[in-house]
Amino acid sequence: MQRRTIFLDDSRAMKDCSSRVKLSSSLVNAADLNGKERLDQVLEYFLTQDLKKHSLDTMADSLESQLLALYSCVKGDAVTELVRDPRLAKLIDALAQHLQPYTSTQIAFLIFSMLDQFADAGAEMTELSVRAGLPYLSNITSMIAESPELLIGVLMFYTHSASYELHGRQQLLLYASADELLRPISLLLQLDSCEEEREDAMLHDASNYFSLLSIVPAPILQPLGSFLGAFLANCSYDFDGEVFAYLRQMLFFFFAITPLFSRSDEWRRVGNDLLLGLNNFCMHQDFGTLLGGFHAWRLCIQLIKIYRDMTKQLLCFIANVASTSVNNDVFNDIATLEFSDILSSILATGIHNAYVDVALTIEVLFAQWPPYRKTFRESSLIKVLVDNLYSVTHIVVNSSINIISITVAEAWEEFFAAGLVAALAHYLQNALIKRTVSCTTKFTGRCFRILHQMMELSRGTTLEEPVMSTLSTDVLYECYLSAHDFPNMAVYASVSTLIELVRMRHESM
DSSP, rough: OOOOSOOOOOHHHHHHHHTTHHHTTTTTTGGOOOOOOHHHHHHHHHHOOOOOOOHHHSSHHHHHHHHHHEEEEEEHHHHHHHHTTTTTTHHHHHHHTOOTTOOOHHHHHHHHHHHHHHTTOOOHHHHHHHHHHGGGGGGGHHHHHHHHHHHHHHHHHHHHTOOOTTTTGGGGGGGGGGGHHHHHHHHTHHHHHHHHHHHHHHHHHHGGGGGGGGGHHHHHHHHHHHHHHHHHHHHHTTSSGGGGHHHHHHHHHHHHGGTTTTOOHHHHHHHHHHHHHHHHHTTTTTHHHHHHHHTTTHHHHHHTTGGGGGGGHHHHHHHHHHHOOOOTHHHHSSSHHHHHHHHHHHHHHHHGHHHHHHHHHHHHHHHOOOOOOHHHHHHHHHHHHHHHHHHHHHHHHHHHHHHHHHHHHHHHHHHHHTTTTHHHHHHHHHIIISOSSOOOOHHHHHHHHHHHHHHHTTTTTTTOOOOOHHOOOHHHHHHHHHTTTOOOHHHHHHHHHHHHHHHHHHHOO
């Protein structure tokens, strides 16, 4: 098979390829293809035809003409009319039965173009198309390998079909195994040989991943990426199945397309879908071992600095590898001031959907890499977390409270010096007294527990008096009293202790 580098205008290539069926269909008289009568005539042809080998041999031209006519009838919004037609299920079955070893490549391409149209019309249509088409796919495997155009048609059909979960599972896996779906793609892209030849190089230099691009045929790259992304992103309940065996190849493919992320939002969406799918498998016991051994996180760290709209899934992937990998190299790269600055930037610049992943990453670092606690105390994270408590955006404040509750035991002095008590007082006063911000007992309760922790941790230190004094202000005392009836026993205990502190200090004055 001829190989071409993908550093071409692949969007133009895709446009040219996808337009071929439209150009072909324009050869049919448009006037004959409009209206319900013409659609009825075409449907009648497919629903009454006797599907035998000799009829396909002798009527190939007629069949192709009828397929073009049908495509013209159902393309675009017109397909929604056919959705309500009771003959649709029989039509889809009839089309699928034409996928025989002796079928021409052009006919197979037209059939998949129509199945793709149906699959894109809604979940019910997708199920009908998948159930009818997949059993016949093995009949045309050799054609797919020889025809990039047909492969693109199949991949586009796959993409729309893979975009749905059915009965809690990836829909395609209900009608075909992961091996049947993914093995042909693996062989086509020579991913197995890439693994063996480049494994050592990948461990030391992420740029070696990019060499995969030289063997991926340019026109199929976009539809292939869209399919793999949609497939993985909707595999959240299939992580114990055959799919896991292909995760490393999915990761290689992700790295192969990273130079394309700068081209369009669509490429970054594909990348996000692939990462989402990989992250779905993070609870698998071998996740960290399988994916972490290739230093995959290093490229993810570089991508976070560039692509704001990919931050969430990139950071989630890094945290998942760190939490499951037995390779300590990941901590050497993320338990650093530089990476902490990246986390600070995410929190400071309002990438809200990644806040929970920042918290997860910090929690993993604190739990599994104790040396990071010193790094955290020296980082810019502490100031950003305190500053964010003054925000009027719930997710910003709540995320800061979550992270502070995880880290305050190890960095209470630094938090105190950064003005944490005053910031919490500001938040609690607005939430409980002024009621200018909405709140829940979950987060206000955590604030009181943080203050209680700081009181206990400061005892016997040089900061005891400054901390006790700051905890005993009139503003905080009013907040303590307003929270004394909270239904949470842990919060009640913390608030009671803080109230007692204020009363004792007032009595001693």
